[in-house]
Structures are given as structure tokens and as C-alpha cells.
Amino acid sequence: MTDNSLARRPQVWISVPPQDIEGLPDAFSYVYWDGTGDFPADPADAVFYVVPYMKGPTAGALPLPRMTGVRVVQTLSAGVDHIAPHLHQLPPGVRLCNARGVHEASTAELTLALILASLRGIPRFVRGQDAEEWHSGFYPALADRTVLVVGYGSIGEAVEDRLVPFECEVLRVARGARTSPRGPVHALSDLPELLPRADVVVLTTPLTAQTRGLADAGFLARMKDGALLVNVARGPVVDTEALLVETEKGRLTAALDVTDPEPLPPGHPLWHAPGVLVSPHVGGSTSAFMPRARRLIRSQLVRFAAGEPLDNVVATS
Structure with a gap:
């Protein structure tokens, strides 16, 4: 196969070494970029972009303004709040896909660990x-x-899967509102009624305009005395100052895998707030991540090459 024939193939920018993913379609040429250093090729030639994972809130968006030919942007995170604000920089019709199916197992594991550690006094x-x-x-x-x-x-379903044996x-x-195989799913508007009933409140929401600051002073005030708040979503879903008021009083406790600000800077009061357990945003970054990420990338590219509908499309430019 000649270099010229490879050059004529549509280009995929991929943030996992392509040689580590078996079964990638031959229809594309692959350019590896992990979000660091100079661009390895002209972003204008990319038709499919796999956004680097855990490179901060801005690195993944850097090539987007120059990706004039891209058709798909695939994140390796469950949330797309770091990429969605940049969709206006892309040509019309670009599909943004998230990593549903990649993080459920590891995030649900950590959620259960945080709940048990907090309740049973492990810290x-x-x-x-x-x-x-x-x-x-x-x-x-x-x-x-x-x-x-x-x-x-x-992710919320995966959390419940792991809660089932705990009675x-x-x-x-x-x-x-909708129904699920395990029972009713309430609407956000039902929170005022539900919060006083809960001993543990687990946040697994994406960060959107609707959920930013969702756990504000009013939300927290409705939680029962002694309740535990667990945030494995995004830091800004919780009003940090309002949470500090409740934890400093000793009325609520919290287990936070994500914080606002993040990373939590030295000297921030959350570090030493009574009853607060902090983990450094490690819900998805486990040994379970890479096998599932590779499967998702391969599956999406096979579908793209065949002209089939993609999974996990969450927005279109």
C-alpha cells in the first residue's frame, strides 16, 4: 500500500494509539493526538475526531475551529460540557457523541465506595x-x-444495580418522568417532595443549564437532618458555598468525587469541612476505562465507515 493511497483516505484523529485497537476499519487513515504538543496533521483534513480524555477543560477543544471537514466528534467522557459550547465553531450537521457505556461500571463502583465509606466512618x-x-x-x-x-x-441505573444487594x-x-424495569422515575420537579425522604442523595446528572447549581441552598435545606450528599456528576451541579454552610453546621455530610472549583486548591474549606470526603475526580479513570473506550471507538468507526447510524449522539451542530 503506497503512502499516497493512505493520504487519500479520510482522516481520523484518535486519542488512543490506533495500534492498540483491534478491528479498526481500513477505510481511514489514523492520526494519533493525545491533547498535548503540536497538532500532528492539519485539523482541516479530519472527518472524525476522538477527543482526548482527562486533558483538562480546554485541550480537547483546541483543534475544533480548524476542523472544517469534521463530521463526528466523539468524546471519551460521559459528559460533553467541555465540548458542547464549541459546537458553533463546527460546520453544520456535525454529530457530537458521548461515551455512554464506558464509565458506568467504574463510576458506579466509586459511588458505592463513597456511600459506604462515609456511612461506616472509614475516613x-x-x-x-x-x-x-x-x-x-x-x-x-x-x-x-x-x-x-x-x-x-x-450511570444512575448502574448505581442502582450495585445498591440492590444492600437492602x-x-x-x-x-x-x-417515566417508568423503568425497577419502578417509577420521577421528574426533576418532584425533588421538593422526594428530598426529605432520602438518607442518601446521589447526583449523577450531566452538567447542563438546567442542572448547574441544582443542589443549591433550597435543595440542601430540603434534605433531612443527617443525610449524605454524594456527587459523582460535575462540581458545578452543587453550590459549594451552600454545601459548606450545611456541613459546617453538621446537619449534612457529603462525599464528593467532583468539586467546584476543580481541582480543589490548597486551603479551600472543603478539604477540612466536617463530614466531607473528597476524592480527586476518579470516577471514570480506572482499569475498566480503556477496554470499554477501545470498544466504543471501534464500534463507532465501523458504523461511520458503513454509513450506519452512530450510537450516543447527544447533539448536532
Whole structure:
């Protein structure tokens, strides 16, 4: 095969080394760019762009203004809030796809870990071990609790899958009311009624204009005394100042994989707020990520090459 024949093939910008993905269609030439350094080729030649993962909020958008021939932008994140604001820079009809199916397992695992760690006092035990202190006593269990999942999409469903063996009640909220195999899914407008019932509130929503600041002072005030807020969505879904008021009073506790601001800077009061457990936005970055990301990229490119409908289309420019 000649270099000229490769050059004539439509170009795919890919943020995973193409040699690491078996079964990529031969219809394309592949340009690897991980979001660092100079562009490896002319962005105008790209027809399909796989956005680099975990390179900050701006790196992935850098080539978009020059991608005049792109037809598909595929993120490797569940949320697209870092790319969606740049769609106006793209030609009409470009499809933006998210990574549904990639992060459900690992994010749901961490959600359960944060719930259990917070309820059962694991941070206190770790600090006690460091200080050689024995903190015995009674601690809350997850059993018999009511868990409210706000943002009942694929990640919310995966969270419930893992909650089932723990003998707790699950309430579900999504943008619009519907039914699910496990029971009713309530609309966001039902939150004022549901929040006082929940011992644990889990946020798994995407960051949109509707969900930015969703967990504000009013939302938090409706949560019952002693309830736990778990955020594995995006930091700005929660009003940080309002959360600090509630945790400083000791009325609520929180487990946060995402924060606003993020990364959380040294000296920020969330680091030492009572009853707050912070993890550094690691919900999706586990050993489960890469196998699922490779499968998604391969599947999408096979569909694109065949002219078939793509999965996970969330917006069109």
C-alpha cells in the first residue's frame, strides 16, 4: 500500500494509539493526538475526531475551529460540557457523541465506595490508624436506608444495580418522568417532595443549564437532618458555598468525587469541612476505562465507515 493511497483516505484523529485497537476499519487513515504538543496533521483534513480524555477543560477543544471537514466528534467522557459550547465553531450537521457505556461500571463502583465509606466512618478509621486511636462504636449502615438517585440515566441505573444487594430503597429522578424495569422515575420537579425522604442523595446528572447549581441552598435545606450528599456528576451541579454552610453546621455530610472549583486548591474549606470526603475526580479513570473506550471507538468507526447510524449522539451542530 503506497503512502499516497493512505493520504487519500479520510482522516481520523484518535486519542488512543490506533495500534492498540483491534478491528479498526481500513477505510481511514489514523492520526494519533493525545491533547498535548503540536497538532500532528492539519485539523482541516479530519472527518472524525476522538477527543482526548482527562486533558483538562480546554485541550480537547483546541483543534475544533480548524476542523472544517469534521463530521463526528466523539468524546471519551460521559459528559460533553467541555465540548458542547464549541459546537458553533463546527460546520453544520456535525454529530457530537458521548461515551455512554464506558464509565458506568467504574463510576458506579466509586459511588458505592463513597456511600459506604462515609456511612461506616472509614475516613475516621484511617485517621485513627494514623494516630493509633481506636474509634469503636455504632455507625450508620446502608441497609434500610433510602437512596435518591438524581440523574437516572445509564450511570444512575448502574448505581442502582450495585445498591440492590444492600437492602435499601431506591428513588429515581430524571429530567422527565417515566417508568423503568425497577419502578417509577420521577421528574426533576418532584425533588421538593422526594428530598426529605432520602438518607442518601446521589447526583449523577450531566452538567447542563438546567442542572448547574441544582443542589443549591433550597435543595440542601430540603434534605433531612443527617443525610449524605454524594456527587459523582460535575462540581458545578452543587453550590459549594451552600454545601459548606450545611456541613459546617453538621446537619449534612457529603462525599464528593467532583468539586467546584476543580481541582480543589490548597486551603479551600472543603478539604477540612466536617463530614466531607473528597476524592480527586476518579470516577471514570480506572482499569475498566480503556477496554470499554477501545470498544466504543471501534464500534463507532465501523458504523461511520458503513454509513450506519452512530450510537450516543447527544447533539448536532
